Amino acid sequence: MTEATRRDFIKQAAAGTAAFLAYPTARVLGANDRVRVAIVGAGSRGQDLLRQALEVPSLQVVAAADIYARRFDEARKIVPGIETFSDYRRVLDRKDIDGIMVASPLHLHARHFLDTLAAGKDLYSEKTLTWSIPEAEQCFAASKQSDRVIQIGLQHESEGPLADTKKWIANGMVGKVTQVESWMSRNSPHGKGQWVRPVPSDCTAQNVDWKAFVNGRPETPFDPYKFLNWRLYWMFSGGNVTENMVHQIAWIMSALDLPLPAAAFMSGGVFSEKDGREVPDTIAVTLDFPNDIVVTWQSTFSNRRYGLGQRILGSEGTIEYVATANDMVTGKSQESIRYYPEEINRSNGVAVTGESPSQNHLANWIECMGSRKAPNAPVELGYRSAVAAHMCNISYRQKRRITLEEAKVALPEF
Numbered sequence: 001m002t003e004a005t006r007r008d009f010i011k012q013a014a015a016g017t018a019a020f021l022a023y024p025t026a027r028v029l030g031a032n033d034r035v036r037v038a039i040v041g042a043g044s045r046g047q048d049l050l051r052q053a054l055e056v057p058s059l060q061v062v063a064a065a066d067i068y069a070r071r072f073d074e075a076r077k078i079v080p081g082i083e084t085f086s087d088y089r090r091v092l093d094r095k096d097i098d099g100i101m102v103a104s105p106l107h108l109h110a111r112h113f114l115d116t117l118a119a120g121k122d123l124y125s126e127k128t129l130t131w132s133i134p135e136a137e138q139c140f141a142a143s144k145q146s147d148r149v150i151q152i153g154l155q156h157e158s159e160g161p162l163a164d165t166k167k168w169i170a171n172g173m174v175g176k177v178t179q180v181e182s183w184m185s186r187n188s189p190h191g192k193g194q195w196v197r198p199v200p201s202d203c204t205a206q207n208v209d210w211k212a213f214v215n216g217r218p219e220t221p222f223d224p225y226k227f228l229n230w231r232l233y234w235m236f237s238g239g240n241v242t243e244n245m246v247h248q249i250a251w252i253m254s255a256l257d258l259p260l261p262a263a264a265f266m267s268g269g270v271f272s273e274k275d276g277r278e279v280p281d282t283i284a285v286t287l288d289f290p291n292d293i294v295v296t297w298q299s300t301f302s303n304r305r306y307g308l309g310q311r312i313l314g315s316e317g318t319i320e321y322v323a324t325a326n327d328m329v330t331g332k333s334q335e336s337i338r339y340y341p342e343e344i345n346r347s348n349g350v351a352v353t354g355e356s357p358s359q360n361h362l363a364n365w366i367e368c369m370g371s372r373k374a375p376n377a378p379v380e381l382g383y384r385s386a387v388a389a390h391m392c393n394i395s396y397r398q399k400r401r402i403t404l405e406e407a408k409v410a411l412p413e414f
């Protein structure tokens with residue numbers, strides 16, 4: 001793609017969005033009303049959200065929009081009677097729907113975000129906020145002009161370990177922090193690539209609206225493998241930094257109240273998953289923050305011994321969050337949050353295990369739809385964590401350290 005075409009593409013990427021200040025369809029919710037919500041993108045994560053929604057009594061999921069026919073049956077198995085639509089705009093037109101949960105692939109987030117706000121609906125949007133920095137700027141700007149309640153699907157913002165961490169830092173138990181180390185590791189059986197999904201026989205051009213999926217990207221013939229495995233390709237994905245690092249970097253930014261990074265460096269490559277994918281499976285990231293803090297993140301797909309974790313290294317103590325053997329995404333792991341004093345400076349300090357309760361992130365969004373308060377993972381955090389993740393990818397692809405200023409003017413690459 002030429003530079004001029006890429007510039008045009010960026011301008012058009014999230015086009016189709018009208019006035020943000022008009023809220024044509026917002027219902028006024030009474031104290032006993034159940035909030036009526038629709039899902040856009042009822043794939044793997046969308047179906048997780050449907051199951052989670054069943055546990056929130058004040059929430060009723062009434063509709064699902066998707067472009068792959070198979071998803072309608074899958075959604076109906078979870079929510080019998082759910083209405084289904086093959087064009088998400090028909091759901092946005094509905095006056096009896098209060099909120100939209102977006103769980104579409106990354107490259108569609110900006111469009112679904114902007115159109116949801118323009119339609120006057122509250123929004124739960126899966127991470128990462130957007131596929132590119134210009135789209136993140138657009139969505140953040142739109143949110144500032146809107147009074148809609150927007151929760152980003154960074155669910156660890158609602159969990160106990162972050163509350164414990166914030167409490168310990170505020171109490172002075174951690175002291176001056178100049179470094180945070182974090183990691184995320186996975187493995188898969190021989191012959192099975194990490195993230196790879198097999199193509200079912202019903203994944204055909206007749207059953208998938210490929211044009212709606214590619215969303216203005218250069219015309220390519222229907223490719224069922226890419227449609228299902230969009231995570232592996234830059235055209236649709238940001239790879240593991242937008243799939244997983246973003247959860248951890250948002251958590252660290254939130255814990256330490258960090259601004260946008262000043263610079264990023266990312267190295268690595270496609271070293272273990274040699275299946276034609278474009279996004280790296282082995283990654284080492286360094287993020288420099290303006291207030292004298294360096295955050296590192298490393299990731300592999302061929303060893304899971306150390307699971308996933310974050311260590312905040314302070315002059316008075318260390319906070320260690322560890323989720324063993326699995327990941328923050330499925331939640332199927334032994335997690336722990338612990339504090340250890342630095343004896344050299346806090347000889348009378350004691351080690352502590354966190355015990356703050358976790359909140360249901362979806363329920364927090366629904367509560368905020370009633371109270372009109374800001375939810376636990378606001379757009380601003382989605383924006384900061386998205387920019388950090390994209391800075392890493394830009395550095396990786398340009399094979400050099402990249403500053404925030406350089407990243408903001410870099411053209412997104414397919």
Ligand SMILES: NC(=O)c1ccc[n+]([C@@H]2O[C@H](COP(=O)([O-])OP(=O)(O)OC[C@H]3O[C@@H](n4cnc5c(N)ncnc54)[C@H](O)[C@@H]3O)[C@@H](O)[C@H]2O)c1
Pocket residue numbers: 040041042043044045046065066067068071088103104105106108126127128153154155212213227228242243328329330
């Ligand atoms: N918060 C978390 O822990 C978490 C976990 C997993 C995934 N996610 C995020 O959820 C999102 C979806 O991931 P996934 O694994 O479910 O992907 P998926 O491919 O399984 O599901 C995406 C769905 O969107 C549909 N879709 C594609 N184009 C569409 C369009 N134009 N309109 C409506 N629907 C469309 C697809 O048909 C598919 O059913 C990603 O952004 C991912 O990062 C978040």
